[in-house]
Ligand SMILES: [Zn+2]
């Protein structure tokens with residue numbers, strides 16, 4: 001089979017790999033949709049030889065079970081079952097692995113698509129325990145989104161223990177932030193969406209934002225304080241920009257909660273005394289989701305019939321990966337998915 005391998009400095013190749021065969025505890029899935037996520041672009045643009053040149057990319061895998069290893073019970077992976085993958089492996093015995101938080105493995109984790117083979121290929125071999133069932137009513141593309149971007153938004157909202165009836169302000173309306181806008185609204189929050197792109201803010205409205213704030217045009221902190229009469233109950237930072245990180249803290253009301261999801265910012269400046277201590281703020285970090293959280297996100301999406309598929313603005317065949325990554329290297333709105341063929 002062919003697999004998409006990033007070779008450094010915005011180059012990729014469709015490399016030949018043997019079709020995978022399942023070892024004892026593994027399954028092989030046939031990939032039906034493989035989403036492209038912001039962190040794929042970090043690797044695509046990189047020159048770090050530790051990151052590029054080895055593994056098949058793609059960490060939003062969704063497909064069907066094709067084959068299973070000798071020790072995998074049938075009920076865990078029936079042939080033909082529609083599945084997503086919790087896209088990490090670890091030691092499988094530490095407490096984080098045991099509780100489904102494999103990415104936090106004490107021995108260090110493998111991230112599929114980055115430090116292990118990912119889903120930008122026809123087939124993918126994974127341990128059976130990484131499979132998460134895809135509800136019947138959800139498409140493979142929706143499953144791909146839930147396997148990283150949308151699942152990450154869900155994980156953060158769970159971590160914040162969002163209350164319905166409260167106000168949630170989401171900084172950054174890329175695929176994760178837009179998912180948070182949609183999920184927050186579906187959970188009964190009033191959502192304020194913040195971005196510096198008018199186009200992204202238009203999309204945020206269509207995904208349920210009650211108000212939008214263009215931080216390139218107005219002071220976001222002042223505007224959010226006006227919109228909320230003193231500050232937002234919850235702020236979720238999805239952009240990775242240091243300015244947004246500071247604005248999230250400053251626009252949150254006394255006793256409020258701030259959660260950081262957007263990676264990239266190494267430093268952000270806060271007035272610890274006045275912006276955090278004297279406001280009794282709760283600050284949280286949230287890195288993706290557990291395997292159970294991924295299942296819950298899929299369940300919630302199915303029950304509420306959320307339009308997760310509409311996050312995807314572009315669909316490409318696997319052999320068009322080069323065009324897809326070239327486009328999303330510069331385009332900042334929308335989300336793309338690789339499919340076995342363009343009409344799949
Ligand atoms: Zn572990």
Ligand SMILES: [Zn+2]
Pocket residue numbers: 037038039040059148149
């Ligand atoms: Zn991702």
